Amino acid sequence: MASNVVSASSQQPKKGNLISLFALSDHEIMNEIYATHVHTDGKFDVESLFIVVENILKRATQIVDNVVRGPPATVEHLEEKTPEAGFSPPLCTLKSISCEMQCKAPGEETAYQTTLSILKKLSNYSWDTKAVLTLAAFALDYGEFWLHWTMASSQSQLTDQLAKSVGNLRRVSVLLNRPTLEKHRQALDELNNVIKYTLEVIKCIFEREKLSSHYDTKDVAALSTGMDHIPVDVFWAIVTVVASTTQFCCLTSDDDKKQELSQFSQKLNFIRTKLKGQIAICKQQIEETKAYWKLKKLFLTPTEIMEVFKRLIYFEDNVKPLIDGSTKKPVNIDVLKRKNVLLFMSGLDIIYEDISILRPIYDSISKNDQYKIVWVPIVDQWTDDLQKKFELLQLQMPWYVVECFSPIAGIRFVKEDWYFKGKPSVVVLNPQGKVEHENAIHMIRVWGIKAFPFTTVVEETLLNARDWIGSITANVHLNIDNWIKDQKYILFYGGKDNNWIEKFNERATALANNATIKEASIYIELVSIGKGSKGEDNPGILRKFWTSIESLFIISKNHRKTDADSVMLEIQKLLSYKNESGWVVLSKGLSVVLIGHGTTILKVVEEFDKWKELVREKNLESPFIENHNTVVQSTPHTCFRIEIPNNIGRIPENMKCPDCPRILEPNISFKCCHDDDAANELH
Numbered sequence: 285m286a287s288n289v290v291s292a293s294s295q296q297p298k299k300g301n302l303i304s305l306f307a308l309s310d311h312e313i314m315n316e317i318y319a320t321h322v323h324t325d326g327k328f329d330v331e332s333l334f335i336v337v338e339n340i341l342k343r344a345t346q347i348v349d350n351v352v353r354g355p356p357a358t359v360e361h362l363e364e365k366t367p368e369a370g371f372s373p374p375l376c377t378l379k380s381i382s383c384e385m386q387c388k389a390p391g392e393e394t395a396y397q398t399t400l401s402i403l404k405k406l407s408n409y410s411w412d413t414k415a416v417l418t419l420a421a422f423a424l425d426y427g428e429f430w431l432h433w434t435m436a437s438s439q440s441q442l443t444d445q446l447a448k449s450v451g452n453l454r455r456v457s458v459l460l461n462r463p464t465l466e467k468h469r470q471a472l473d474e475l476n477n478v479i480k481y482t483l484e485v486i487k488c489i490f491e492r493e494k495l496s497s498h499y500d501t502k503d504v505a506a507l508s509t510g511m512d513h514i515p516v517d518v519f520w521a522i523v524t525v526v527a528s529t530t531q532f533c534c535l536t537s538d539d540d541k542k543q544e545l546s547q548f549s550q551k552l553n554f555i556r557t558k559l560k561g562q563i564a565i566c567k568q569q570i571e572e573t574k575a576y577w578k579l580k581k582l583f584l585t586p587t588e589i590m591e592v593f594k595r596l597i598y599f600e601d602n603v604k605p606l607i608d609g610s611t612k613k614p615v616n617i618d619v620l621k622r623k624n625v626l627l628f629m630s631g632l633d634i635i636y637e638d639i640s641i642l643r644p645i646y647d648s649i650s651k652n653d654q655y656k657i658v659w660v661p662i663v664d665q666w667t668d669d670l671q672k673k674f675e676l677l678q679l680q681m682p683w684y685v686v687e688c689f690s691p692i693a694g695i696r697f698v699k700e701d702w703y704f705k706g707k708p709s710v711v712v713l714n715p716q717g718k719v720e721h722e723n724a725i726h727m728i729r730v731w732g733i734k735a736f737p738f739t740t741v742v743e744e745t746l747l748n749a750r751d752w753i754g755s756i757t758a759n760v761h762l763n764i765d766n767w768i769k770d771q772k773y774i775l776f777y778g779g780k781d782n783n784w785i786e787k788f789n790e791r792a793t794a795l796a797n798n799a800t801i802k803e804a805s806i807y808i809e810l811v812s813i814g815k816g817s818k819g820e821d822n823p824g825i826l827r828k829f830w831t832s833i834e835s836l837f838i839i840s841k842n843h844r845k846t847d848a849d850s851v852m853l854e855i856q857k858l859l860s861y862k863n864e865s866g867w868v869v870l871s872k873g874l875s876v877v878l879i880g881h882g883t884t885i886l887k888v889v890e891e892f893d894k895w896k897e898l899v900r901e902k903n904l905e906s907p908f909i910e911n912h913n914t915v916v917q918s919t920p921h922t923c924f925r926i927e928i929p930n931n932i933g934r935i936p937e938n939m940k941c942p943d944c945p946r947i948l949e950p951n952i953s954f955k956c957c958h959d960d961d962a963a964n965e966l967h
Contacts, residue, residue: 510562752876
């Protein structure tokens with residue numbers, strides 16, 4: 285590997301004739317240090333070595349803090365960790381590293397070259413082991429020095445002379461001298477802080493490596509973040525240890541020359557913060573993984589809704605009260621005991637309609653104490669701004685709310701097993717914690733309270749009734765119910781082209797008032813989807829209409845065993861016209877007669893005089909369908925396009941074209957939708 289690496293030394297930024305260590309890029313450092321790395325894995329008990337190093341440095345730095353800052357009011361208790369029994373430190377290796385670092389002149393160039401030399405000596409070790417071994421070599425000298433200092437400065441007559449004699453060899457006597465100690469107090473304090481940073485950085489590196497050996501990136505994706513940067517982090521830890529050793533030698537020799545450590549301190553502080561953040565995310569994902577498998581097991585044999593709810597929302601026993609939306613006061617989660625629970629899950633980007641759709645459901649089931657609704661906000665990482673947004677949203681909800689400003693325990697389960705992708709969903713659980721429906725939001729959008737108690741059995745029954753057109757158009761016109769009851773023909777129409785809409789309205793009105801139609805006692809009503817009762821634009825109705833169609837499409841795909849099902853094809857065909865210039869649905873009462881593109885149906889209506897005699901013989905339906913088929917055959921074929929948001933839950937893998945035997949080709953589109961009307965409704 286070394287032969288393929290371009291040496292960084294010939295390209296390195298210079299400070300005069302010397303290397304400017306802090307001007308080196310990570311790429312340059314990586315090139316140079318990888319040339320030293322073999323890693324045939326010289327194994328020994330590195331974990332026990334780190335335990336010993338941590339014990340030494342924590343006590344040594346505490347001694348220095350007491351020396352330079354004065355003893356604290358209360359002595360901090362330091363936990364004594366124990367290495368494995370029989371642990372034998374690699375003293376020869378440590379002595380070799382120590383010798384490499386000792387008696388070096390201050391300067392970035394020297395620190396850099398010494399670090400490369402150490403890395404070459406430790407070429408057979410893993411990156412975290414290199415860091416621990418280097419720190420251990422430093423700890424051996426640093427700890428021994430301050431041990432002798434403590435002994436030499438004590439007043440024990442029995443040990444005083446011996447301690448001072450040994451201390452002279454260790455240059456302890458220099459720092460026993462009060463004027464000299466005062467002179468170096470600030471430098472000692474700075475050195476001590478750098479050592480603490482170095483210990484923390486190496487501890488983080490070691491902990492990351494340890495996590496990687498115990499968990500797979502499939503379960504803990506964050507483990508892969510920054511792993512390729514660990515060698516550079518190790519380099520900075522080792523070069524800082526080298527610089528610290530040089531500074532310590534200067535201080536114990538009372539040398540006026542010093543090693544500047546401030547930049548090393550800043551660099552390690554940055555690395556420490558970065559690594560701690562990465563480890564925190566890793567640990568969070570580990571907890572989520574544990575919670576995931578516990579939930580998987582629990583849902584195989586559910587026993588009680590409370591147990592399921594606690595495992596889904598809270599880590600361990602960190603159970604918090606719910607917020608009662610009707611009173612805005614905290615309540616114990618016992619209110620869910622032995623109840624049917626509708627888990628309303630969403631991100632914080634929900635709009636007014638997402639909340640309002642559940643209000644009639646809440647008003648109805650609140651009379652029945654056996655059913656409860658709970659809002660569970662699904663947030664990957666909470667921030668202050670998101671908390672404020674949560675507070676505003678929960679004020680609009682009369683049902684129970686989970687107030688937990690950290691990701692829920694079962695966030696992975698919710699995403700992977702319940703297909704949560706950000707958009708609102710409603711999971712229905714019975715009193716035993718069994719899932720009665722993985723996402724009832726679609727049936728609620730289509731049928732509302734008529735779908736109670738929102739189980740998959742009820743959903744299939746409603747779908748089999750084949751009256752979907754009545755469900756999705758129930759609120760688009762005041763007289764819809766009466767027209768359906770009277771079995772009138774209804775032309776529902778809409779589209780992106782206002783000119784087409786105006787033209788179709790004109791031609792269809794003429795058709796409805798045609799003498800032949802009147803003579804045949806045929807009654808045709810017109811409903812423009814997206815228009816209010818006075819003809820004004822109503823984006824709320826239009827948005828709700830297409831949301832219901834999308835929901836109905838998902839329901840039909842999840843329940844139908846065959847792509848030839850007529851209801852599913854009707855819904856799929858209508859959905860394919862969502863972004864077209866015009867579209868029309870002709871129904872008689874609740875029965876759908878025909879769904880077509882605006883262009884072809886407009887032509888059928890305009891050519892009514894050509895087929896009106898058939899109406900006298902056969903009524904409206906068959907002549908309308910026959911003439912539409914004729915027009916379609918003479919019209920250039922256009923490809924069907926169905927766009928389904930990929931965040932609405934479980935999406936079908938393949939779909940048959942509603943107009944021919946082919947399978948639709950899947951396509952991916954990206955859309956930025958600035959729905960100002962919807963956003964304004966929330967506020």
